Amino acid sequence: MAASFDPAASSYARFRPGYPPSAVSAALPPDAHRVLDLAAGTGKLTQSLIGRGLDVVAVEQLPGMLAELARLLPAAKAVLGSAEAIPLRDGIFDCVVVGQAFHWFDRDRALAEIARVLRPGGTLSLLWNHDDESDPLVRDVESELNRIGRPDGGASGRGLAHAGPASDRPPPPFGDHPALTDPVLIMIRWVRRTTIEDLVGLQQTYSYVISAERAARAELAEAVRGHARRRSGSDDGQLSVPAICEVWRSRCR
Numbered sequence: 001m002a003a004s005f006d007p008a009a010s011s012y013a014r015f016r017p018g019y020p021p022s023a024v025s026a027a028l029p030p031d032a033h034r035v036l037d038l039a040a041g042t043g044k045l046t047q048s049l050i051g052r053g054l055d056v057v058a059v060e061q062l063p064g065m066l067a068e069l070a071r072l073l074p075a076a077k078a079v080l081g082s083a084e085a086i087p088l089r090d091g092i093f094d095c096v097v098v099g100q101a102f103h104w105f106d107r108d109r110a111l112a113e114i115a116r117v118l119r120p121g122g123t124l125s126l127l128w129n130h131d132d133e134s135d136p137l138v139r140d141v142e143s144e145l146n147r148i149g150r151p152d153g154g155a156s157g158r159g160l161a162h163a164g165p166a167s168d169r170p171p172p173p174f175g176d177h178p179a180l181t182d183p184v185l186i187m188i189r190w191v192r193r194t195t196i197e198d199l200v201g202l203q204q205t206y207s208y209v210i211s212a213e214r215a216a217r218a219e220l221a222e223a224v225r226g227h228a229r230r231r232s233g234s235d236d237g238q239l240s241v242p243a244i245c246e247v248w249r250s251r252c253r
């Protein structure tokens with residue numbers, strides 16, 4: 001399913017939200033200089049890292065996604081490769097960040113590779129954006145997505161029921177891997193401003209929607225447009241969507 005992103009790379013770049021600056025700050029240790037953005041996609045997170053003057057390498061497994069990243073961020077060091085076989089030298093990064101992608105990895109193989117490229121004491125940070133399910137529009141859109149085959153817990157399988165502020169001590173997504181220690185979860189609340197049509201376009205970028213029948217996709221678009229219009233009630237079609245960015249940070253032994 002992860003390969004489904006490739007032909008939709010330009011829609012991905014256009015409609016997917018980036019990350020709030022406070023979440024990027026939470027992901028980075030204060031002394032970060034060399035950072036690996038692993039599974040970088042079209043560079044949503046890469047862009048924020050480059051904007052902070054960091055020395056960033058972006059690794060991505062799909063050529064179409066990587067080409068979009070290189071087009072949008074010509075200054076980025078963009079490398080084709082997978083999380084399970086990172087084509088880079090040992091111990092060279094202060095920090096590895098993974099945005100919206102760790103759930104796709106073969107976990108143990110990827111963690112061994114991440115630990116290999118991090119320097120001792122380096123940081124691994126995993127980020128996921130979720131729309132806030134306490135919001136009625138978010139619930140309406142998600143019920144439409146459920147109809148088309150949204151996996152339990154959302155696209156990442158890590159919906160807020162598993163990771164949200166309501167859960168006492170959610171288990172770290174990297175489990176109890178021996179290379180990592182001191183896991184911390186930081187939840188950042190933020191608000192996305194979007195147009196109705198961008199909200200409609202965003203739903204079409206999820207892997208299970210990309211893989212659905214054309215008629216089901218069109219039906220989804222119409223249903224989301226209807227919910228968004230009722231919520232907006234304004235002519236300019238702008239909406240505020242409350243969101244939560246889940247940041248898991250851990251240190252390499």
Ligand SMILES: C[S@@+](CC[C@H](N)C(=O)[O-])C[C@H]1O[C@@H](n2cnc3c(N)ncnc32)[C@H](O)[C@@H]1O
Pocket residue numbers: 002003005016038039040041042043044045059060061062065081082083084098099100101104105106
């Ligand atoms: C939802 S996108 C996230 C992209 C980007 N990190 C972002 O925040 O927008 C997931 C990305 O993970 C990549 N991916 C999935 N499994 C991967 C793996 N094993 N190794 C490298 N990249 C992978 C996909 O190709 C896709 O570009």
